[in-house]
Amino acid sequence: MLHSAHFSTLVSLDRQFRALDDQKPLLTLDGWKIGGTLPARDIRLSELADLLRGRRVDPQTKDAVWAELVRCAHSEGRGQRWTLGSIGVMLPALRRAVRRITADSRADSGDVESEVVVGFLEALKAVAPETRGLSTLLPRMAYQRALATLPRVERDQDRSFTGRSVPLTRYGHVDLVLSRAVDDGVLTPLDAEVIGRSRIEQLHLSVVATDLRLSYEDCVQRSRAAEKRLAAYLGYRSAS
Structure with missing residues (x-):
């Protein structure tokens, strides 16, 4: 396998994506149909990528865009182009x-x-279009997959929480489990984000608190309470 000094998978995919953008029939999403903060017209994917990088598209609209992209990638007969x-x-x-x-x-x-990339492709195939928070769920699943298959990443461990980690993996992909827990009313989206960043991405709770604009104390308490509810939801008793 060629290493990054000679070959970049992402650079290669970017070139393929730019070439795809000019191929007929053009791949576009209907901004009027999706609504939200998108322009009310057909939008080519290269323009869509630029729009989503900016701050004018709100998170709900981003999730709606990704619901449509997942739906297109799952569609028979056009999956390869839409996947790219x-x-x-x-x-x-x-x-x-x-x-x-x-x-x-x-x-x-x-x-x-x-x-x-493999992690993203697996995630794209595994999620349903109606899954909540796709714009953040998909890249996190890709990130987790890479962490799980590459040499262990050393990170600062958060010692503020003394409970045990919830063994999510036996119930399916961890982020999909968290998403189901939100759908079932066990966790709030913010609870799931705290658990995902601290337990899955292994970020220190002080970093999580800063990213989510919480106080450190609130983040610790939220983590404890959310993990306890999640453990009970999965059929486990949390540590006392």
Whole structure:
């Protein structure tokens, strides 16, 4: 396998995405149909990628866009083009995932890129269009997959919570479990975000609190309460 000094999976996919954008029939999404903060017209995927990188598209609209992209990628007869198109739209988030992993490990960046892309493709295939929070769920699943298959990333461990981690993996992909728990009213979206960032991404709760604009004390209490409810939801008793 060629390493990152000679070959970049993401650069190659970006080139393929740009070439795809000019191929007929053009791949577009109907901004009027999706609504939200998108322009009310057909939008080519390269323009869509630029729009989603900006701040004018709100999170709900981003999720609606990804619901439609997932639906298109799952559609029979056009999956390959829409899958490549979906990768192209997600490239900025995939690059961020690669930077996070390579900054914390000695893993080869070429290997990390490959694993992140495979993780995204697995996630794209696994999720349903109606799944909540797709714009953040999909890149996180890609990130997790790369973490799980590459050499262990050393991170600061948060010692503020003394309970045990909830064994989510026996119930399916961890983020999909969290999403189902939100759908069932066990967790709020913010609860799921705290658990995902602290237990799955292994970020210190002080970092999670800053990212989510919570006080550190509130973040710790929310983590404890949410993990306890999640453990009970999964049929486990939380540690006393």
